[in-house]
Amino acid sequence: MRVLLLNPPGREIYIRDYFCSKTTKSNYYFHPVDLLALSGTLAQEHEVAVLDCIAERLTPEAAHERIDEASPDAILSLVGSVSWDEDRAFLAIEAEAQRRILAIGDVLHENAEERLADEPWLEAILDDFTTRDALHLLARDEAPILRATWRRPDGSIHHRNEPRKGREHRLPRPRHELFPKSGYHFSFARKTPFATLLTDYGCPWPCTFCVISTLGHSTRPIPDVLEELDHLRAQGTHELFIADQTFGVHRPRALELCRALQERGDLSWTAFTRPDLADDELLSAMQSAGCHTLIMGVESADEAVLAATRKGYTTDIVHAAFARARSHNLRTVGTFVIGLPEETEASLSQTLDLALSLDLDYMSLNVAVPRFGTPFRAQSIAAGLTDPTNLTMDQSGATIALPTHSLTQAELARQKRRMIRRFYLRPRYLLRRALSTTGPRALLTEAREGLALLSRNTLVRRRTPNDRHTVSATHRSSSGV
Ligand code: SF4
Numbered sequence: 249m250r251v252l253l254l255n256p257p258g259r260e261i262y263i264r265d266y267f268c269s270k271t272t273k274s275n276y277y278f279h280p281v282d283l284l285a286l287s288g289t290l291a292q293e294h295e296v297a298v299l300d301c302i303a304e305r306l307t308p309e310a311a312h313e314r315i316d317e318a319s320p321d322a323i324l325s326l327v328g329s330v331s332w333d334e335d336r337a338f339l340a341i342e343a344e345a346q347r348r349i350l351a352i353g354d355v356l357h358e359n360a361e362e363r364l365a366d367e368p369w370l371e372a373i374l375d376d377f378t379t380r381d382a383l384h385l386l387a388r389d390e391a392p393i394l395r396a397t398w399r400r401p402d403g404s405i406h407h408r409n410e411p412r413k414g415r416e417h418r419l420p421r422p423r424h425e426l427f428p429k430s431g432y433h434f435s436f437a438r439k440t441p442f443a444t445l446l447t448d449y450g451c452p453w454p455c456t457f458c459v460i461s462t463l464g465h466s467t468r469p470i471p472d473v474l475e476e477l478d479h480l481r482a483q484g485t486h487e488l489f490i491a492d493q494t495f496g497v498h499r500p501r502a503l504e505l506c507r508a509l510q511e512r513g514d515l516s517w518t519a520f521t522r523p524d525l526a527d528d529e530l531l532s533a534m535q536s537a538g539c540h541t542l543i544m545g546v547e548s549a550d551e552a553v554l555a556a557t558r559k560g561y562t563t564d565i566v567h568a569a570f571a572r573a574r575s576h577n578l579r580t581v582g583t584f585v586i587g588l589p590e591e592t593e594a595s596l597s598q599t600l601d602l603a604l605s606l607d608l609d610y611m612s613l614n615v616a617v618p619r620f621g622t623p624f625r626a627q628s629i630a631a632g633l634t635d636p637t638n639l640t641m642d643q644s645g646a647t648i649a650l651p652t653h654s655l656t657q658a659e660l661a662r663q664k665r666r667m668i669r670r671f672y673l674r675p676r677y678l679l680r681r682a683l684s685t686t687g688p689r690a691l692l693t694e695a696r697e698g699l700a701l702l703s704r705n706t707l708v709r710r711r712t713p714n715d716r717h718t719v720s721a722t723h724r725s726s727s728g729v
Contacts, residue, residue, distance in 0.1 A: 249386060251294045252320035253283045253426075256338045257301035257311045258331045264302075266491070267354045267459045268619065269328025270642055275433050277303065279444040280326055281491050282352055282377040284427075288420035290324070293383055296426060303431030308338055320347060322386055324374070327353035329620065329641045336367060343369035350385060352377060354459065355639050358620040360397035361407050372398035375409065378417045378449045378466070412464035415498075417449060419468060421476050425483065434489050435697055436518040436541045436579070438686065442487040443480050447473045447505065451493045453522070454558045455545075457585060457616055457624035460493045467501060474508055481514065488517035495519040496530050503529070509537035516540050523569030524561040531576040542573050543581040543612070549602035550595045553588055557624070563602060570606045579684075582608045586667075587616040587660050588624075589631070591652040600667045604674075609684075611671045613664060617641065617649050 255264065260271045265280035283298060290296045297318050301311045315323070323342055327335040332355050343349050352374040356363050360373045372385045376395040384393045390406070397407040424443055434442050447470075450463030477488075496502040509515050510533075518541040519534065526544060534542070546566050547559055554562065566582075573580050582603060586596060603611045618625035618634045618641070628634040633650050641649060648657040648664075655663070671677070685691040 249294045249321040250319065251290050251296050251386070252315065252318055252323045253287055253290070253296060253298045254315070254323050254325040255280055255283065255300040255302050256325055256327070256331070256335050257306050257308045258334055260331075262302055262328055262331050264326040264328035264330070264353055267357045267463070267621070269330040269354050271330060276435050277432055278434050278442075278489055278491075279424075279427055279432055281444060281446045282326060284422040284424065284444065285377045285419055285446065286324060286382055287423040287426055289380060290382055291423050292420050294386070296423065298423075298426040298428075300428055300431065303428045305431070308334075311338070312341065315342060315347075316345075322348040322350065324350045324352070324382055327351045327355060329353075329355040329639055332639050336369070340367075340369040348386070350374060350382065354620045356397075357459065357462075358625075361405050364397050364399055364405050370399070372396055376449075376463070378419060412450075412466060415466055416469060417466045418472055421472075421479060424476075424480060424485075434518070435693070436581075437487045437489065438516050438540060438690075439487040441485050442489055443485045444489045444491050445473070445476065445480075446491045448492045448497065452497060453494070453560060455560075456557045456627070457588070457619065457622055459619040459622055462621045465497060467498060470501065470505055470508065473505065477509075477512070477515075481512065486514050486516065488515060490517050490519040493520055494525070495521045495534070496525045499525075499530065503533050506533035506537035513538075518543065520544070522561070523566045526569040526573060528572060528576075531572055531578065535576045535578055539578065541579040541581065541609075543583060544569060544573070546582040546602065546606065547585045548588070548595065549598040550590070553590055553595070556590065557585075557588065566602075567606065570608065574607065579609045580606075581610040581612055582606055583612040583614065585614050585616050586664060587648065587650060587652055587655075589628070589633070589650070589653050591616075591660070592654045593659075593663065596663050596667065600670055603667075603671055609681075611668075613667055613671075615648055615660065615664065 261277055263270050263272055263277060265282050287296055287298060299311070299314055299318070306314065325339055339349050339351070348371050349369055350372045351370055356373045357375060360375065364370055364373060374381055374396050379394045381393050381396045384390070385396060385398055393408050394410045395408065397405065399405050448465065448467040450465040451460040452465040453461060455461050515538040517539050519539055520543045523544050547557065548554055549563055551562055570580055570582065584599060584603065586599060618628045625634060628650060629636045648661050651657050652660065681694055682691065685694055
């Protein structure tokens, strides 16, 4: 079959991947990890093409034309709550051309049978991009399907959600070469081109607001990761965004991977980890292997919020981890989530003080979003804060989705802008940023990104509750950093 992996067009630059979706207002945009993983799996049995309409900035009309030219038998498309109405309208047109439509995305991660019943153009929903389910669905071979929802030709709808077994999964080498050569941008990258690499899936921690916590956790065998990596190196790619949501879950594996990267000696990369994993052994191994930027979740200065969201660490641990990261010469990014129901003006001030005291290179401030499938969403629906029938939502936290018990959405938006200005407009901070850049090009990039960030956060706008803000990291934990 000819199978098209599609990221549909959009009115905005949407990031749809890994069961999240959001807009970016800066120019950061990385390769969707779902499509990367599926590209290897599907290429085992089918002729696969990739059309990333966001990377190519295609209009819907141009995208339909490109799909007509490719003439696929089936389309496996990303969809997102951020663009759900656009996505369903676009894909319904493709279904009229007798193409089979499969989809994956946040908006389908909850109540999938209901979604399928509501969308007659949609044949199947994948709920895991590391399985072979896409192959089974295309072959109409139902028995081995693990985690998907599908419609049979007789119209009946079936759902399966097998628990994840074992700690490992294998992926045929993702076909990076099928993706557009340009159109992707990652602010922390030190070289171009960069590639997005996923060496595991999910996360074993139970943070209540994080969709990744709902996926279980498994890792890819290191030889598989290295095969992918060496293929990238052979194509001239030496910069990586390692999109694992928590690097170092299994310590021996992480150290082995770092050793292999260090042996290659020509890679530089950015990764996420948790403060309570970031000890000297791990940080030293990462830095020696080429890691230059480390992103860690701080979330809040309020210990009660950390406990309520089941983060599993305290601010003391956070302080120590960032100090250690700096001592290993790593650039640091702290991600924060504000606007959880317990948030007050005082707790926001406390969080800002914490951000300032951590001496971060970047603060990534995000607003709580009731992501599909998370305990936080269930809680906010039960508390009457979220309308379960509203499927359209920007998970960047750019739009303030919820009031807190004591702050309105408008107040929260105002506080967020205040915190960003206070953090980024410190003269000493600006001087440090300027002095730490690696050359005129990097300085220009920093200046451009900084101005974009500040221009969205220094003006009081009429559209306050819908104020949009994105910054340059991408952790799903903090509501889409
Ligand atoms: S917030 Fe981070 S540590 Fe917690 S479940 Fe999500 S990815 Fe894992």
